[in-house]
Amino acid sequence: MSNDVSFKRAEYIEVLDRWASVRDVCAGQHRVVSRLPYINAHDKSPENADRNKAYRERAVFKNATGHTRNGLLGLAFHKDPNLTAPKKLEYLQDNANGSGVSIYQHSQGTLEKVLEAGRHGLYVDYHQDEGAGGHSVILSYCAEDIINWRTAMVNGHNVLTLVVLRESPEVADGFGYKTVEQYRELALEPDGFVCRVWQRAGPEGGGPLAVIDTFTPTGVAGRLKEIPFTFVGAQNNDPTIDESPLYDIAMINLGHYRNSADYEDSVFWCGQAQPFISGLDENWRDHMEKNGIYVGSRAPMLLPAGGAFAYAQPLPNTLVKEAMADKNQMMIELGARMVVASMSSKTATEARSDQSASTSVLAGCVANVSEAYTQAIMWCGAYMGITEEVAYQINQEFVELTADPQMITALVGLWQNGGFAKADLRAYLRKLGLIAPERIDLQIDSELQEQGDGLGLDDEDQPNGSKPSDL
Template identity: 55%
Template sequence: MSENFDITFVRPEHRAAMPLWKMIRDVCRGADAVKSAGHDYLPRLDPTDRSARNRRRNEDYLARAVFYPITGNTKIGMLGMAFRKVPTLNAPDKLACLLNNADGAGTSIYQQSQVVLENILEAGREGLFADYSAADQRPIIVGYRAEDIVNWRTQTLNGQTRLVLVVLREITEEPDGYGFKLRVQYRELALESGAFVCRVWKRTGPDETGPYAIAEETTPRAFASSGPWDEIPFAFVGAQNNDPTLDEPPLAALAEINLGHYRNSADYEDSVWFCGQVQPWMSGLDTEWRDHLEKTGVKVGSRNPLMLPKDGAFAYAQAQPNMLAKEAMDSKRDYMVALGARLIEQNSAIKTATQASSEQTAATSLLSICVANVSEAYTRVLNWCARYAGDASGGWSYTLNQEFIARVADSGMVTAIVSAWQSGAMRDADLVRTFQKLDIIDPAVDPDDVIQALKDKPPTFTGLNNGDD
C-alpha cells in the first residue's frame, strides 16, 4: 500500500518540526531532561578518540556542566501572569460539568487551559476536539499536543477554506496483569460529503502487530434530533493564529540561547577544573636525589618539611584562569534578559506604575497573542459542546485574563470615575466594567447582575446619630 493511503502518514512539515519541539520541551523541563540527552545538546571532546580515557573525560565534561533553567522559569512566569486572574466562563447550565471535569478524566477547564497555554508557549501549537461521551451522556473537550496532530488537510468549499481531515495519534493503556501495555492508535476526523465522520484505527492480528484497520466508525450528531455535523469540531490553537499551519514556538529563540549558555557552562566548568589543579615541581636535583625521592615518596604540607639538595627549589605551577567561556555566558545571559527572561535578574530599582507597565508591554505582547488565541479556540469548542447539549444559540465564551499587570486604583481615580458616572458621562455598565478591570469588582460577575444588585439595595441614611429626633 502506498504511504499516502496509510493512516500513519505524517505531514513533512510536522516531521521537520519534531526535533525543535523536543529540544524546547527538554529545555523547559530542566537539567534532568537536558543532561539525560547526553551529547545531543553538548559536543563531544575529540570525537575521533574512542579510548576509555577519552570516554571518561567526556563523562566528566557532561557531569560538571551546569544547566540554568532560564527558559522554564520564564515559561512559569508567563503562565503566572496569564492566570493572575481566574478565566471567565460564560456557558449554559448544561455545560456546568466542564467547570470541574472538562475532559471526562477529572481535569477542570481551568487546569486544561493552563496546559494548553503551556504547550503553545513550548511548541506554538495545540488542538482541541469537542467530543461526546456516550457513557457519561455529556460533551467533553480533549486536548492534543502538537506532536500528536500528525496529519491534516483543508479544502475550499463554497468559497471558504474548511478543515476536511485531521489525524490524531493516541496512546492508550491496556491492562497486562498488574502492569499495562501502551498501544498506539489513530483517530481520523474527516468531512465526507458534507458530514463529519470519526474513525478509530488500531493494529490487527493476534499480537496487534499487523497493519492498521478501522476498529470504530461513527457519524456524530450535534444532538439527538439533528443531522450529522457539517464541520469537524476540532480547533487548532497557535502562537500567531489559529489556522492549521505551524507557528514558530514563542520560546524557541530563548531555548536556543539557553542551550548555548549550557555549552559555555560546560567549557567554563571544565576550564575551572583544569586550571584549578596545581602542579608541584622541583629543580636542582641530581640523579641520586631524584631516585631517593621517587623511592621514599614526597609528602607536601606545612608539617612535612621537604629536604632538598643545595641550590634545589620547590614550587607550584598553576595555569592562568580562562575567562572567555565566562564572558560568553554573561553575554548570553544579557541577551536572554533582552528576550524576556525577566526572572533571572531582579531589578530593585523603584519604578512608577507607568514605567513598569510600558516595560512589560513589549515583554508580554507575544503572550497576549497566545492568550487571545487560547480564548478564541476555547470559545469555539465551548459552542460546539453547547450544540452537543442541544443549545445552538451560540454566544458562549471562555476568556483568559489579558491584564498581566495589576492596575492600582488610588482614591483620586475612584473619585473621578464615580463623579463621571454621577454626572451622566459614564453608563452604569461602563462603571462596572471599569471597576472590574481595576479588581474592585469581581471580573467574573456579570455587569448586569451588579447593576441590578445596586438598584435593589435599600437606601442608606447617613448623618443620624443614636438619640436624634
C-alpha cells in the same frame, strides 16, 4: 495515491526536531544532557568514556526557558479565566475532558504547549448517555500527534475536511500494560462529520492498519456539518504551523549549557594549584622521593642551594565565562526575565513598558487559546442543542493595575460629572480588584438598596443628600 492513514505531511516532519528541542529544554537537565558533545568521539577507550561521563555530570543547566514558560503561564492565569455558558454546559468548569480535569487546568495545559511548540489541537467528542441526551467533552492533542490535515472550499469557505490524530492507548497486559498504535481519522463527508479509529490488525499489532470503529456523532440537532476540531497556534488558529515562541530562547539555553560544560571541565582540570620544585639534581630528587614531601605551613622543606618551591596556577579563563554571560543576557532580552532579577530600580512606567514588550507574544497566544476554547464550547453546545451565547476568556492584563486614593477620587469625580457610566466605573473597579469579579451590578444595586449606608440612616439623613444606591 496514499491509502496509509499514518501518512505524515512534509511540513510536519520538518519541524519535529525543533519541537523536540524546545520540549526537552523546558523539561530540564535530564532531557538535554545527551545533547552535549562527546569529547574525542574517535576514542572508544573506557578512560575516554569515563571522562565524558564526568564531563556531563559537572555541567550545570540553568533552565531559563522552562522558567520563562512557567512565568508567562503565571501571568496569564494569576486571575481565573471567565467562562460564560448556560447551565447545561457548566459541567465543563469542573470536568472538561471527561476525566475530571477542569476547563481552567485544561486551558493552562494548552497554553503551555502552545508556548513550547506554537501549535496544539482541541477536538470535541460527543457521548450518547444512557436514556435521553448526551454530553460533550474537549480532548487535547499535542502538535506531534496531529500528523495530517487537509482543507477544501465548501460553500465558499475554506474548511477542514480531514484531520488525522495519532493516539497511544494503553491496554492491559497481565499486571502490566502495553501501548497500541492507533489513529483517529476525522473526516467531513457529504452527510456530515464522521470519525474512524484505525489500529494495526493481528494479535501483536503487526498487521496492516484497519478500521476498528466508526462514529457518526448525532446530537440533538443531528450530525455536525463541520469537523469539531480546531488548531491552536502562536500566531493564529489556522492549519499552518506557527513558529515556537520559546525556540530562540531554547537554542541559546542549549548553547549556555554547552559553555557551562566546557567551563566546569576546565575548572576541574586546570583550576587546582600545581606545586613544583626546581633546582634539584638527581641525588636530591631521589632523596626527596624516598623520604616523601610534606606541603604546608608546618612542614618545613629543606632544599639545596639554588632549589626553589612554588605553585603554578592557571590564569583566569574568562573566555568561556564571557560566552555564558553573553548568552545569559540574550535570554533575558528575549523574555527570560526570571533568570536574573534586575538590581536597578525602575519607575512604574518603565516596568510596565518592559513587561509589555516581553509579553506581546503571550498576549497573542492567550487570545488564540481563548478563541479556540470558545469555539470548542460552541461545538459542545451544538451537540446538545444549546444555542445560547458562550465564551471563554483567559486574562490578558498581565500588568497588575494599582489604585491610589487620588486615582479613585478622580474616577468618582469623572463619573459624577457624567464622563463615566456607572457600569464602566464598576468594570474598572473590578479590574483594580476593589469589586469582586463575580459580583454583578444587579446584585450590588440590590444590596445597596437594602443596607442603606450601613449605619441605619434613611435616605434623607444621608450626608449631602446622596442616596446609598448612587454608587
